[in-house]
Each structure stands twice: as C-alpha cells, then as structure tokens.
Amino acid sequence: MSDFSDPDFEDGWTRQPPTDSTMTALSREIETLRAVCRSNKQAYIGAVKDAMAADERAKQAEATLNAVCELHQQYRFAGDDTTDYCAHCNQISGGWIPWPCPTTRLLDQHGQTPA
Numbered sequence: 001m002s003d004f005s006d007p008d009f010e011d012g013w014t015r016q017p018p019t020d021s022t023m024t025a026l027s028r029e030i031e032t033l034r035a036v037c038r039s040n041k042q043a044y045i046g047a048v049k050d051a052m053a054a055d056e057r058a059k060q061a062e063a064t065l066n067a068v069c070e071l072h073q074q075y076r077f078a079g080d081d082t083t084d085y086c087a088h089c090n091q092i093s094g095g096w097i098p099w100p101c102p103t104t105r106l107l108d109q110h111g112q113t114p115a
C-alpha cells in the first residue's frame, strides 16, 4: 500500500539499490563510529572514576581538617587570666600557647576553620 503523503514517495520509484562499494564504505563508517563510541565510553568511565576518586580524597581531607580543628580548641583558665590559649598546644608543649595557635592561624589563612 502506498503512502502518497510521504514526500519521499516519488524517490522510492527512482532510487537505485546501493552498490557493493557503497555498502562497504557504509560498513567501514559504521565500524569507525562504533570505535569512536567505545573510545568515548572508556574516556567517560575513566573521567567518572577520576571524579569519584577526587571526591573521596576531598572527603578524607575534610575529615582530617575537622579532626585537626577538634584538637586545637580555644581555652581560657578560670580566674584573672583573660588570655585565651590552645588546649592541645598547651598540653603537648608544656607551655602557654596563646589562641589562635600556629596551627589554627595556618588553617585560618587557608580558610579551613570550621564554622
């Protein structure tokens, strides 16, 4: 049954069958496109794996920074001394390390102090 509303209908009567060389060229083009698709798929998978690994490293770095910030806490002794100190640095140095301690200042300089 013919479909006369099809604009390609007239061409259907005059179109020649593809030659062997045309079919060979089309087959090669299909194989080339499949190879490009495989290559793009591998690149995409690699990029996704890299992004996931980077995300995991960022989460680990953030957890480490949070742990460091938890260690270095502002502390003030009861009494007349109004100076603030770093509880951790005081503990490990055996001295009086004023707040912010060098570690906290370094984190502040790099915008890493937790809210």
Ligand SMILES: [Zn+2]
Pocket (backbone or CB within 6 Å): 071, 072, 073, 086, 087, 088, 089, 101, 102, 103, 104
């Ligand atoms: Zn400290």
